[in-house]
Amino acid sequence: MLLLQGVGQDEKVIAGFIGVAYAIVSIVYFTIFVQNVISSMQSINLIRKIYEETKDVIKKEITGRKNTPAIKYTKQEKEIKVISNKNGYFSAIDYKYLKKLLRRKADLFIIDSKIGDYLNKKTQIAHIIVKEGHDITDIMNDIKEAFIVMDNKLYFNDYRHGLTKLVEIALRAISPAVNDPNTSIHAIRKISVLLSYLARSEHIHTVKVSEDNFEILYIENNLSEDLYFTFHQIVHYAKEDVSVMRALLEGLWLIEQNAVGKNREFVIEYAKEIYTKSLPSHNNKMDVAYLEDIYKKFCK
Known part of the structure; x- marks a missing residue:
């Protein structure tokens, strides 16, 4: 109405067009907002589903490791x-x-x-x-x-498959097309909880069969291998995002708090590597302090 003030009855105006255009733009942005909210909710639900399935696989894995005594295998000449x-x-x-x-x-x-x-x-x-x-x-x-x-991986006996799916969600969330670091951080936290379960056992040699002086031995991944396998892509693509890197360090601190023996050394060493890689990407003093605040816990 403000656009019509002082306009004669016979004069042409574009106020109606502007109003319609403004309404269309508003509807478009509202639609995008709603789609982003729905997409975020779907991602959270998917993260929860993958987390629960992977947790079950890891618990079975840990039970198998705990039921096997520590084994030191040495290479034999006739193999x-x-x-x-x-x-x-x-x-x-x-x-x-x-x-x-x-x-x-x-x-x-x-x-x-x-x-x-x-x-x-x-x-x-x-x-x-x-x-x-x-x-x-x-x-x-x-x-x-x-x-x-x-031809395809299976969920039921491969915990790394679940970890990979969570990493894919985290990477997609921080991509320029999506730009949703909060979902990425949520996925990283769930990954960290899963890895904290694995950190509670140092055993990597599991006896699957033991009968009549014959044994079948399966060599598991150690925690150092699991840490690199899980986080290296996130570190590569998100090292400039201080909030995501902070979440990674917080996740490693959670893992370290649950780790035993050499697993603690693996976590501390990897935290140092992540911190060192990400630091050159942050020139802002507050960003550096934000990362240092969590990293210094590993240095005590």
């Missing part, structure tokens, strides 16, 4: 390598089948590849300590068949 004959993701192992094949012919079967690893036809997946006087050449192909290789 037979097992090379994969398939391409794809290492998804599971048929332990019963391996036991049936090897319990009278071998002392120890050590699985070198990790669940979730991508294998090719030249990957060493295991090695065997054969009993003296026995030969396993004729059953080598049968041994390889005990390794289940698939």
Whole structure:
């Protein structure tokens, strides 16, 4: 109405057009706002779902580790390598089948590849300590068949698959197209809680089968490997975002508080690496102080 003041009855005006344009712009921005809110809620719900599923896998993993005494394996001179004959993701192992094949012919079967690893036809997946006087050449192909290789990863026995999904959400949230650091921070916090469970055990050698002087040994990822695997992409893409880097350091502090033995050293070393990498990207004194405030906890 203000635009119509002082305008004659027969004069043409564009007030109506301006009003309509303003209304359309308002509707567009409101729609974008609503879509962002819905997208954020969907992300939070997805994070919760992945977190719960991954937590269950990790708890089973930790139970298996705790039920196995600490083992120090030393390399033997007479070891037979097992090379994969398939391409794809290492998804599971048929332990019963391996036991049936090897319990009278071998002392120890050590699985070198990790669940979730991508294998090719030249990957060493295991090695065997054969009993003296026995030969396993004729059953080598049968041994390889005990390794289940698939085109896709599986959730139910691979906690790293869940961690990868959470990392993907965190990375997408900090991308320029989305620009939602709060969702990224939420994902990082959930990842940190999951890793804190793994930090409570130092055991990485798990005995899967033990019978008639024959054992099958699976070598787990240690915490240092899990930390790098999980966080290195986030550090690379978010090192200039002080709030995300602060969340990473806070997450590592949570993990350190739950860690035992050498795992604490792994966490402190990785926190130092993250802090050192991100510091050159922050020239603002308040940003630096914001990071130092949490990092100094690792230096006590």
